[in-house]
Amino acid sequence: MCFLGNRKYIDMASHVNTHDHHYHPPGLQHQFEDMKQQEESVTIGMWVFLVQEIMFFGGLFTVYLVFRSKYPMAFAAGSNHLDAFWGGLNTIVLIVSSLTMALTVFYAQRGDRSKQVILIVLTMFFGSVFLGVKAIEYTDKYNNGLVPVMGLNKKVKDGHATEHATYALPFETKVAAAEAGAEAHPYVNPRGEFQWTDITLVEQALEEQMAHPDGDYLTRSEEIGYFSNGQIDINKFRDKVQIFYWIYFVMTGLHALHMIVGLGLMTWLLWKAWKGTFSAFYYMPVEMSGLYWHFVDIVWIFLFPLLYLLGRHFMH
Amino acid sequence: MSDKHNEDEHEHIGIPGYLGVFSILIVGTILTYFAATIDMDWIFPGANTLVALLIAFTKMTFVMLFFMHVYWSSKLIWLSAIASFFWLAIMFAYTMQDYLTRSAGIFSG
Numbered sequence: 343m344c345f346l347g348n349r350k351y352i353d354m355a356s357h358v359n360t361h362d363h364h365y366h367p368p369g370l371q372h373q374f375e376d377m378k379q380q381e382e383s384v385t386i387g388m389w390v391f392l393v394q395e396i397m398f399f400g401g402l403f404t405v406y407l408v409f410r411s412k413y414p415m416a417f418a419a420g421s422n423h424l425d426a427f428w429g430g431l432n433t434i435v436l437i438v439s440s441l442t443m444a445l446t447v448f449y450a451q452r453g454d455r456s457k458q459v460i461l462i463v464l465t466m467f468f469g470s471v472f473l474g475v476k477a478i479e480y481t482d483k484y485n486n487g488l489v490p491v492m493g494l495n496k497k498v499k500d501g502h503a504t505e506h507a508t509y510a511l512p513f514e515t516k517v518a519a520a521e522a523g524a525e526a527h528p529y530v531n532p533r534g535e536f537q538w539t540d541i542t543l544v545e546q547a548l549e550e551q552m553a554h555p556d557g558d559y560l561t562r563s564e565e566i567g568y569f570s571n572g573q574i575d576i577n578k579f580r581d582k583v584q585i586f587y588w589i590y591f592v593m594t595g596l597h598a599l600h601m602i603v604g605l606g607l608m609t610w611l612l613w614k615a616w617k618g619t620f621s622a623f624y625y626m627p628v629e630m631s632g633l634y635w636h637f638v639d640i641v642w643i644f645l646f647p648l649l650y651l652l653g654r655h656f657m658h
Numbered sequence: 659m660s661d662k663h664n665e666d667e668h669e670h671i672g673i674p675g676y677l678g679v680f681s682i683l684i685v686g687t688i689l690t691y692f693a694a695t696i697d698m699d700w701i702f703p704g705a706n707t708l709v710a711l712l713i714a715f716t717k718m719t720f721v722m723l724f725f726m727h728v729y730w731s732s733k734l735i736w737l738s739a740i741a742s743f744f745w746l747a748i749m750f751a752y753t754m755q756d757y758l759t760r761s762a763g764i765f766s767g
Contacts, residue, residue: 382732389735393742400746404753411757426691433687441680444725448673558703629727636725643717646687647710651694655706 369624381626388630392637399641402593406648409589412563413582418653419543420586423488425479429650432475433642439468440639443632446611450628453621458628462612465635469605476598483587487529487537490587495534536587538580543656544568590649597645600638607631671724679724686717 367377374380410417446461482488487495531537544564551559560568568579611631614620620628671679690713698705723729728739 385731386734386738389738393738393745396742396746397749400749403746404749407750408753408757411754426694430687430691433690434684437680437683437687440683440721440725441676444676444679445673448670448676633726636721640718640721643721644711644714647690647694647707647714651690651710652707654694655697655699 367623369619369626377623384626384630388633392633395637399593399596402589402596403644403648406589406593409585410652412561413567413585414561415543415547415564415568416579416582417586418656419538419540419579420583420590421649421651421653422543422656423540424590424650425482426650426654428475428479429646432472433646435468435472435475436639436642439465439472440636442468443635447625447628447632450615450620450625451622453618455615455618458615458620459612462608462615466605466608466612469601469608473598473601473605476594483591487531487535488587490536490584490591492536493534495531495536497534498529498531536580536584538583539576541574541576541579543653544574544579546656548574593645593649597638597641600641604631604635604638607634670727670730675724679720682720683717686713689713 370377370380374383442461442464446458446465449457449461484494485496489495529537547559547564550557567582569575570578608631611628614627690710693709693713694706696706698709722739728735
């Protein structure tokens with residue numbers, strides 16, 4: 343009781359002191375001398391967080407680096423099955439959202455409330471489009487047995503009812519299939535397992551290796567990892583493609599999670615901006631959310647070529 | 659602190675500058691796609707990936723310098739931005755110097 347009483351007294355005293363001696367602008371926290379100091383502290387804090395995020399994603403990029411260096415052909419095969427159109431569209435969508443975010447900061451610094459609100463809504467719109475496209479892509483993986491977890495794919499017992507969706511295939515493959523007059527083979531996946539049947543790239547690499555025994559067309563890991571008794575082993579190859587899809591889902595999933603967090607931040611910003619909180623004097627929340635948003639954009643700038651385009655040059 | 663002073667301080671690159679960076683990013687994306695469709699393995703294996711990463715690094719540099727305002731930030735911010743890549747490089751290098759030098763045997767494959 344006594345302690346509480348004392349504490350209250352001290353609090354009141356410090357409060358009175360602060361307000362007696364200098365003017366407290368809105369938005370300035372008690373522990374900072376002035377806005378300049380507060381801005382610097384906030385910025386360095388945000389950057390320390392972003393550096394941590396870089397290391398967080400960096401661990402996943404390391405996993406990617408290790409497995410891609412071991413099984414480049416499986417990675418190329420898996421990557422060629424992703425749709426570069428959706429990936430490219432999402433890249434553009436994110437870049438546009440980065441622009442609207444940068445402009446939000448620009449207008450927040452000028453205290454232009456209506457433009458801020460419009461631009462935040464636009465940023466949220468593009469962020470949602472990104473997630474929508476990701477949902478389309480994930481659905482496609484689910485329908486085609488490309489989710490690397492058993493039972494999480496669509497269970498297909500009757501092959502006649504649903505045939506392999508051709509829109510999921512890369513454009514070049516579709517053209518090749520049409521030219522060859524290949525009919526869609528029935529797709530059966532009763533337990534929802536990861537499916538992979540395409541070994542063209544390994545066959546190509548093997549042919550090259552036979553023709554040029556001195557060349558390095560298959561890595562040491564591949565020579566062991568794709569073959570059984572001197573024959574291409576479809577199951578062993580599938581397991582390596584599955585590694586690629588694990589990495590694809592974990593990396594894009596973590597990135598999508600960051601987008602969702604970003605949308606939450608934007609909702610909060612929208613509320614604050616609507617109330618007219620930000621001005622030339624106080625705009626750091628907008629600036630910091632902007633840093634986060636741009637960081638998420640940068641991660642995608644790397645994910646797009648590394649996941650969607652890595653084996654594209656093998657199609658010719 | 660007058661209003662005029664504030665305006666100057668927050669000028670950065672202005673709207674034309676932001677649009678300029680934006681168009682560089684769009685061109686970079688298109689370039690990434692078309693560079694990926696050309697087979698560059700005849701130069702050396704992995705040339706495609708190198709080109710893709712060079713474009714990605716350029717795009718990232720523009721985003722960091724101008725959209726994230728690092729260009730106008732204090733030296734401490736420059737340092738933390740660069741240091742993160744330094745640590746990343748250590749992680750990549752030390753991991754790969756292990757994996758790439760494992761001889762054939764139970765650990766490879």
